[in-house]
Amino acid sequence: MAHSTTATDSKPQRALVVAVDLRDPRRPLEPELAEFEALARAVGVTICDRAVQRRDSPDPATLIGSGLLAELPGRAAALDCNLILVFNELRARQRKNIEKALSLPIVDRTMLILDVFAQRARSHEGKLQVELAQLRYRSTKLAGGGADLSRLGGGVGTRGPGETKLEVDRRRIAARILLLEKRMGEVRRGRATRRRDPGEELRVALVGYTNVGKSSLLNAMARSDIFVADQPFATLDPTTRRVYLAPGRFARVSDTVGFITDLPTELVEAFRATLEELDEADVLVEVLDASNHDTPRQRAAVDAILHDLKLDETPRLVVFNKGDAARDDVGITPDAFVLSARTGAGIDALRAALSERASDVRARSPKAPPATP
Ligand SMILES: Nc1nc2c(ncn2[C@@H]2O[C@H](COP(=O)(O)OP(=O)(O)OP(=O)(O)O)[C@@H](O)[C@H]2O)c(=O)[nH]1
Ligand SMILES: [Mg+2]
Structure with missing residues (x-):
């Protein structure tokens, strides 16, 4: 075990x-x-x-x-x-x-x-x-x-x-691998049969490098208390919270496992079931760290992984978190939101942008349910 x-x-x-x-x-x-x-x-x-x-x-x-x-x-x-x-x-x-x-x-x-x-x-x-x-x-x-x-x-x-x-x-290891694969297959099938209700709330996934503040941002948006720590991979299990966007309008926002450069393929494979949550998102919020000089490199790594996961087509908002400690060499682009999960500054603008997306999504027909295997 x-x-x-x-x-x-x-x-x-x-x-x-x-x-x-x-x-x-x-x-x-x-x-x-x-x-x-x-x-x-x-x-x-x-x-x-x-x-x-x-x-x-x-x-x-x-x-x-x-x-x-x-x-x-x-x-x-x-x-x-x-x-x-x-x-x-x-x-x-x-x-x-x-x-x-x-x-x-x-x-x-x-x-x-x-x-x-x-x-x-x-x-x-x-x-x-x-x-x-x-x-x-x-x-x-x-x-x-x-x-x-x-x-x-x-x-x-x-x-x-x-x-x-x-x-x-x-042989015992091989047998154990087979057993685990079978159990994971069951978990995946359980997810695949979940259906999306028409008229369901906007689904948002926070994605980004490890330690950029994804869980902190979700806590700030949902006033929740998810575990936050200054350490790599504080979050492994995806958590979803209902987040207020505008009067009468909410989103379901998921926190996900952080990425890292050259994420080992064994992990991408093993975590595919978890990462499949991302497939169901209407919008990805790519969270970057405005306080870290290493952010351009991290952003390239995240973009490469999202590409490998075939998520290039999903609408994406780019957010620079830790705006309270921002540096000027992190490559903040004009289309990005700069905010701080710590102070709350800038979060309302993100809510408003998501709310706009929610009305777009509602105008469209609901996402087709995933094909049954
Ligand atoms: N200065 C500052 N620090 C922040 C802010 N948001 C988060 N942090 C700190 O950044 C560290 C990482 O925060 P987490 O929310 O755990 O980051 P995460 O992206 O969920 O990390 P993993 O789950 O490990 O991938 C913690 O020490 C937070 O206190 C912010 O807006 N400003
Ligand atoms: Mg986290």
């Missing part, structure tokens, strides 16, 4: 971060590396050292050059590191060679994200989805790849299915 455990049953996790900087001007390393480390801290890992190497391409055998790799066991021992966090995508061969050189467990970005999700999942459906994603990832990337997760003890990379001895019986 996917459940969250803390690292209390093991030593504190101290990680050495290994990264190759490919010097790609379109993808500067720093914001992504900082985000990677924030994910690690979110699951309780302490970062004790960084080994970053600038190269034109990763070393095919060892990712970083063999010279630097040879230095790392000494550095890791001196700082008492017991975990290696590798930022770049690893091939099986690179993983094996780094592990051989360092004799420490390796955790990659996808594993970290899966781990954050495992820790946050609350609903039955959320837990099913995370466990499925973890098992799929481990069975494709790790089985036979030499990684021995059982050495990790508790903590990162082991929440959820990890604590069952991994080298285990792949």
Whole structure:
């Protein structure tokens, strides 16, 4: 079962971060590396050292050059590191060679994200989805790849299915995957049979990068009390609230799972049932963070994911939240709404725009119900 455990049953996790900087001007390393480390801290890992190497391409055998790799066991021992966090995508061969050189467990970005999700999942459906994603990832990337997760003890990379001895019986993992897929299929069918009433209220979905303030905005609009936190992936289970737009007019507004650059495909797949909520929205409100210099990069990532989810056609309003702490280098476009979930400034303009949409939608015939499978 996917459940969250803390690292209390093991030593504190101290990680050495290994990264190759490919010097790609379109993808500067720093914001992504900082985000990677924030994910690690979110699951309780302490970062004790960084080994970053600038190269034109990763070393095919060892990712970083063999010279630097040879230095790392000494550095890791001196700082008492017991975990290696590798930022770049690893091939099986690179993983094996780094592990051989360092004799420490390796955790990659996808594993970290899966781990954050495992820790946050609350609903039955959320837990099913995370466990499925973890098992799929481990069975494709790790089985036979030499990684021995059982050495990790508790903590990162082991929440959820990890604590069952991994080298285990792949057949059992495969059987579990099948069972979970079947259960998720039932959840999906349950959703697909839901029908939309004619004359139903406007459906709005808040989408955006993790930690931009989607839940805060929904709370401010609905005067509700959804969990908000300064941490990645505070929200995993979509929540819907009824929001006042204008006299006699309301919308059903859903908060959704935050996005992140290169959202692991295992997660997109596993969370498809949740993300399908977005298909039913009449309007997407794309929430951006006006206070974060990293927003242009985040916006590109969100737009790419929405495109992959085939949501380009859904009408979209763009909102810059955290207007109370706005910076001038975040690329605020004239068509965007600037508001603050914290102070409430600017929210009425968003209500008015949604209210206008609601009258458009009402004028149209109601959305066709989804085809039965
Ligand atoms: N200054 C400022 N901070 C805000 C505002 N809205 C939200 N925040 C802060 O931003 C952080 C993230 O807020 P959430 O509402 O949890 O963000 P989210 O987009 O739902 O995040 P995930 O669920 O993790 O994807 C919290 O620390 C909030 O207090 C705002 O208008 N101004
Ligand atoms: Mg949230």
